[in-house]
Amino acid sequence: MNRLAVIGTGVIGNGWIARALAQGWHVVAFDPDLNAPARTRAFVDNAWPSLTQLGLATGASPERLTFANTxxxxxxxxxxxxxxxxxxxALKQDILAAIDAAAAPGVIIGSSTSGFKPTDLQKHCQQAPRRVIVAHPFNPVYLLPLVELVGGDVTQPEQLASAQALYQALAMRPLLVRREIEGHIADRLMEALWREALHLVNDGVATTEEIDAAVVYGCGLRWSLMGTFLTFHLAGGDQGMRHMLEQFGPALKLPWTKLEAPELTDELIDKVVEGCEHQAAGRSVAALDRRRDDFLVELLDVVHKYWPEAEGLKGRI
Incomplete structure (x- = not known):
């Protein structure tokens, strides 16, 4: 039976815990906050209906979670x-150095960092720094299968191969990032859209609700099946991407985007916060979590249907 150690039990750490338990793993967690065990168990209880609907592995049980004292x-x-x-x-470097010193030298140590490079994370590790890698998931971790795996300067191919197999055993879809870069792949793409969205709100072009509608009912529907490049490939008609670039490529030089993020003034912050509160319509974050999870369970079934390579994950998200 596989055993996952989770260090830090915020939203992401708890997401890893719920996923591993659903796959039948034993999980040992550590968090210095005395309230962490109660929060984690409440988190798992909230996630378990969605995980049950997707399909639990043999032996899956919340009872396989324990909290360590150190x-x-x-x-x-x-x-x-x-x-x-x-x-x-600095905090991650200190914690990872402590983990590296305490763990057996052959055990992979994945960091959920969304932005830092693995070479920087490995900096203070003395025992086996090469096994410290980026393993960046997406919220909610217990439902979304993507995990970006990034090795540092001293990481060897065998460490990444071992990591890939372990995360696949957690029913993840590992994406091996070819070289380290701040923000990895997916977050860089999301941040570009996020910066543009903030400009549109700041400039009075659209509200948060209107921008979200543009994604939900437009590009987001296509992206959930075929991503960015294949979507544009279809935009080129029978000639595909080549024709698309010939026809629309010059528009890339037009001032349609603002690469720099706008200054987060009090006025912009208020606009964004008020817009989001209007969209939430009085619903709690927990209620919105359940709504999101119910949607993702159904959407993942559709993704599995149309992506044959994802079939191996079905029932084992």
């Missing part, structure tokens, strides 16, 4: 270690 106890005998502390480089 970091060293948590990583002892782990088959995989996932670090999820707050996104501050």
């Amino acid at each position: 970091l060293e106890e948590a990583v002892n005998d782990a088959d995989l270690i996932q670090e999820n502390v707050p996104e501050r480089l």
